[in-house]
Amino acid sequence: MAEVLFARPKALLDVPFHYCPGCHHGIIHRLVAEVIDELGVGEITIGVAPVGCSVLAYEYFNCDMLEAAHGRAPAVATGVKRVHPDAVVFTYQGDGDLAAIGCAEIVHAAARGEKITTVFVNNAIYGMTGGQMAPTTLIDQVTNTSPYGRKSAEAGLPIRMCEMLSTLDGAKYITRVAINNAVNMAKAKAAIKKAFELQLSGAGFSMVEVLSTCPTNWGMTPLEASDWLEKNMIPYYPLGVYKSPEGGSK
Amino acid sequence: MAEKVLMKGNEAIGEAAIVAGCRHYFGYPITPQTELTEYMAKRMPLVNGVFLQAESEVAAINMVYGAAGAGARVMTSSSSPGFSLKQEGISYAAGAELPCVIVNVMRGGPGLGSIQPGQADYFQSTKGGGHGDYRNIVLAPNSVQELVDVTVLAFDLADQYRNPVLILGDGALGQMMEPVEFKASQSKAPEKPWAATGMKKRSQPNVINSLYLQPDALEKHNIRLQEKYSLIQKNEIRYEQLMTEDAELVLVAYGITSRIVRSAMEKARKNGMKVGLFRPISLWPFPEEALQRIASRVKMLLTVELSAGQMVEDVRLAANGQCPVYFFGRTGGIIPSPQAVYDQIVTTYKKGGK
Numbered sequence: 191m192a193e194v195l196f197a198r199p200k201a202l203l204d205v206p207f208h209y210c211p212g213c214h215h216g217i218i219h220r221l222v223a224e225v226i227d228e229l230g231v232g233e234i235t236i237g238v239a240p241v242g243c244s245v246l247a248y249e250y251f252n253c254d255m256l257e258a259a260h261g262r263a264p265a266v267a268t269g270v271k272r273v274h275p276d277a278v279v280f281t282y283q284g285d286g287d288l289a290a291i292g293c294a295e296i297v298h299a300a301a302r303g304e305k306i307t308t309v310f311v312n313n314a315i316y317g318m319t320g321g322q323m324a325p326t327t328l329i330d331q332v333t334n335t336s337p338y339g340r341k342s343a344e345a346g347l348p349i350r351m352c353e354m355l356s357t358l359d360g361a362k363y364i365t366r367v368a369i370n371n372a373v374n375m376a377k378a379k380a381a382i383k384k385a386f387e388l389q390l391s392g393a394g395f396s397m398v399e400v401l402s403t404c405p406t407n408w409g410m411t412p413l414e415a416s417d418w419l420e421k422n423m424i425p426y427y428p429l430g431v432y433k434s435p436e437g438g439s440k
Numbered sequence: 441m442a443e444k445v446l447m448k449g450n451e452a453i454g455e456a457a458i459v460a461g462c463r464h465y466f467g468y469p470i471t472p473q474t475e476l477t478e479y480m481a482k483r484m485p486l487v488n489g490v491f492l493q494a495e496s497e498v499a500a501i502n503m504v505y506g507a508a509g510a511g512a513r514v515m516t517s518s519s520s521p522g523f524s525l526k527q528e529g530i531s532y533a534a535g536a537e538l539p540c541v542i543v544n545v546m547r548g549g550p551g552l553g554s555i556q557p558g559q560a561d562y563f564q565s566t567k568g569g570g571h572g573d574y575r576n577i578v579l580a581p582n583s584v585q586e587l588v589d590v591t592v593l594a595f596d597l598a599d600q601y602r603n604p605v606l607i608l609g610d611g612a613l614g615q616m617m618e619p620v621e622f623k624a625s626q627s628k629a630p631e632k633p634w635a636a637t638g639m640k641k642r643s644q645p646n647v648i649n650s651l652y653l654q655p656d657a658l659e660k661h662n663i664r665l666q667e668k669y670s671l672i673q674k675n676e677i678r679y680e681q682l683m684t685e686d687a688e689l690v691l692v693a694y695g696i697t698s699r700i701v702r703s704a705m706e707k708a709r710k711n712g713m714k715v716g717l718f719r720p721i722s723l724w725p726f727p728e729e730a731l732q733r734i735a736s737r738v739k740m741l742l743t744v745e746l747s748a749g750q751m752v753e754d755v756r757l758a759a760n761g762q763c764p765v766y767f768f769g770r771t772g773g774i775i776p777s778p779q780a781v782y783d784q785i786v787t788t789y790k791k792g793g794k
């Protein structure tokens with residue numbers, strides 16, 4: 191009998207994604223789903239979807255889900271977790287969602303040591319609304335609302351969420367990964383798995399920031415986008431573990 | 441019979457919520473409702489409940505959204521400026537049809553306004569407040585005992601219709617002390633097979649959502665919501681009327697104002713004026729038909745509110761031109777004295793009706 195080497199994770203429903211070709215959202219969904227399968231927690235997992243390109247995440251994950259208002263996923267997840275302390279509760283949020291409108295909610299969920307896991311997709315731009323500046327947009331990066339490039343004098347400097355949240359005692363595991371090549375993808379999956387495991391052990395708040403691409407709004411091919419991520423995003427947003435029970439490696 | 445205890449309005453709401461089986465409370469301090477938040481902080485841990493002080497009203501209402509979506513009986517409370525911040529979450533909860541109870545102990549506005557009692561959040565509460573076509577059930581008690589009874593009822597109605605229910609109090613009611621009785625509650629949350637609890641042995645995921653990207657699907661959702669609201673309008677109208685049978689002038693007032701107006705009415709009766717009182721308890725659904733019937737036989741209506749005139753618009757719609765509708769209101773946290781309302785009755789009588 192033929193052996194199955196590669197199949198769709200059980201934690202993903204059998205429906206096609208709506209994401210643009212080359213967009214990393216699809217890959218990150220898959221990594222989260224594989225982790226849910228490997229930990230065998232599909233029946234006790236409750237996800238909270240954001241507003242952003244991944245607004246339809248609840249149509250893809252094969253687990254109970256809530257759709258939150260823009261930026262409010264950590265507060266919604268808090269409500270869920272306080273009702274079901276034994277559930278695995280995760281939020282999936284973009285950088286506009288988490289670092290702009292929802293900045294207070296993520297900071298305070300982390301400060302409370304809320305026992306949830308946040309998968310934070312940083313593509314340095316607002317995808318869904320068509321490519322506007324995000325708090326994570328790099329200096330001189332051109333977007334629809336920074337058409338002459340982001341200037342620090344007007345728009346300030348990009349926020350590094352991992353660095354910021356790792357100063358909070360309630361945050362137990364804060365790490366930044368990327369999806370630009372196979373090695374980094376494997377590291378990203380290991381990080382998501384560790385974050386879920388720490389939640390299961392009751393440690394506290396965990397967040398995995400995933401540097402990812404938006405080929406459509408960056409105006410690049412998927413390969414150019416991966417290249418741009420490596421050359422421009424990683425130097426400003428260094429990969430690595432910012433905080434973990436064993437200490438940070440950065 | 442249960443024992444009567446002397447309690448502050450705000451605290452009575454908290455105890456009533458616990459009696460109704462509420463074990464999750466998310467709030468943020470604001471005068472004049474802070475005693476309710478503090479009461480929950482004290483009591484919830486003693487009944488194995490969850491009290492959480494959120495970082496803002498925005499977060500609190502979204503925690504309510506999460507907890508309600510996860511199947512719990514859940515409450516939040518605030519006062520006017522904080523209630524404004526909750527509107528985003530209330531629209532989402534209405535869209536996702538989540539049962540929850542939201543208390544607004546109203547104060548003067550707009551803006552920071554004052555910390556004195558007000559009734560100027562009527563429009564915001566009964567006409568939507570947040571975006572989209574939705575309605576909240578809005579209950580407006582006028583005594584500490586009724587705060588208790590209405591709070592228990594609010595949880596039942598929320599679950600029955602899968603809808604947010606607002607309790608509209610005001611600074612005076614929240615702060616006043618009166619004897620109350622907590623009857624053994626029959627209130628019980630129904631099974632919630634739709635809630636996000638983790639799939640366990642279920643084959644399909646449960647999704648709590650208010651997003652419908654296809655126009656057809658969203659219109660269908662809205663039509664269904666409107667049908668639900670029609671059912672609520674049919675079944676959940678609550679009001680009280682006093683001496684309206686032979687009345688020539690009927691006063692219309694809710695909440696704390698209805699009590700002042702009542703004293704004025706009694707004085708007017710003593711002095712030979714035929715005055716009655718109509719008190720909506722449900723502000724939405726508004727007791728339109730009952731008021732319409734009264735308007736058809738009285739000479740005039742006089743609406744009294746702690747606002748520049750908000751409920752009076754619904755009173756005019758109900759009267760539908762059958763008799764003149766007069767208005768008397770104070771703002772700024774000033775509660776008119778019974779004498780001031782009495783004087784207004786005399787002046788209104790002179791103006792005449794139909």
Ligand SMILES: Cc1ncc(C[n+]2csc(CCOP(=O)(O)OP(=O)(O)O)c2C)c(N)n1
Pocket residue numbers: 241242243244260283284285286287288311313315316317318319324404
């Ligand atoms: C309150 C509110 N403000 C604005 C919007 C519009 N909006 C939708 S998605 C989005 C940006 C999302 O960007 P991000 O979180 O970076 O996710 P991405 O689309 O890049 O995956 C905005 C501003 C909204 N839906 N709600």
Ligand code: SF4
Pocket residue numbers: 208209210212213214215243313317318403404405406407
């Ligand atoms: S717009 Fe950007 S982030 Fe959104 S799906 Fe397309 S590539 Fe992905």
